[in-house]
Amino acid sequence: MNYGKPSTTSLTFVTDSEVSETSSSDSGVLFNPSRRLMRSAKVKRKLIALYADHRCLWNECHKDFFNFGHKANIWGAIAAEMKADSPPDFWKHQMHRLRYKVDLERVKEQKAKSMGEDFESKLFYKDQLNFLNHIFSREKVQLAPTSDVSLEKLPSRPKVTIKEKPKCKAKFCEKMASLDVLRNHHCSNLILSHESFKKMQKITSGVEKAKPKTKHV
Structure with missing residues (x-):
């Protein structure tokens, strides 16, 4: 071939x-x-x-x-x-x-x-x-450019400073006195009268005189 x-x-x-x-x-x-x-x-x-x-x-x-x-x-x-x-x-x-x-x-x-x-x-x-x-940095947001037209600014109001009233600093002794008054007031409500005290004393001691029964003729 x-x-x-x-x-x-x-x-x-x-x-x-x-x-x-x-x-x-x-x-x-x-x-x-x-x-x-x-x-x-x-x-x-x-x-x-x-x-x-x-x-x-x-x-x-x-x-x-x-x-x-x-x-x-x-x-x-x-x-x-x-x-x-x-x-x-x-x-x-x-x-x-x-x-x-x-x-x-x-x-x-x-x-x-x-x-x-x-x-x-x-x-x-x-x-x-x-x-x-x-490559991972975020773009800063750019503010839109302001127009040439200028707006009239209103007159700014003067700042009013509000003065707070100074709080009265109570003395330690005065606070303790007020607490004592409050405590005595609560204790006074718990004081028993003389009659109630006698009755309570008889009940707690277990000695209570029986009332005399009246005989019906």
Whole structure:
């Protein structure tokens, strides 16, 4: 059987400058960014700056953090700003890679410090991602700007200070005297009369004279 040589017309040769990651958009069109674009420090700084400007993409306390439709529109605008006809998912993936590299380097830095070793950062954009330290920070409520129309202020009324009457501090002796009067009053209600006392004494002693019976004739 005769095997022919493979046809060179069916092969596509790609130069080193064109070797890069491949991403597809929603329309199915492949996006092949060049290696130069992938390694460009200017491109990475621009992507991080656009990402930082839209707090709803990374701040979990933002009111639109779970508004996925709004976030998709923002990624579309970022993709158009970075490169025309580029898919938003590609730049979203690149941003996640940058964040992952920074997090990984921070882990290595903490490990080096715990072992007493020096650590030198190799990521030039590490400090530019410091805003991610506030992903749980709540936004400050901004007051609505006041209008130019100034309202006439009513004259403030003078403050009237009400002086409280000083409470009379009773002396200790006076308090004790009043308590004695109150106690004597209660005790006076318990004093028996002379007749009641005699009767009570006879009952308690058990000696009570029997009354004489009258004889009927």
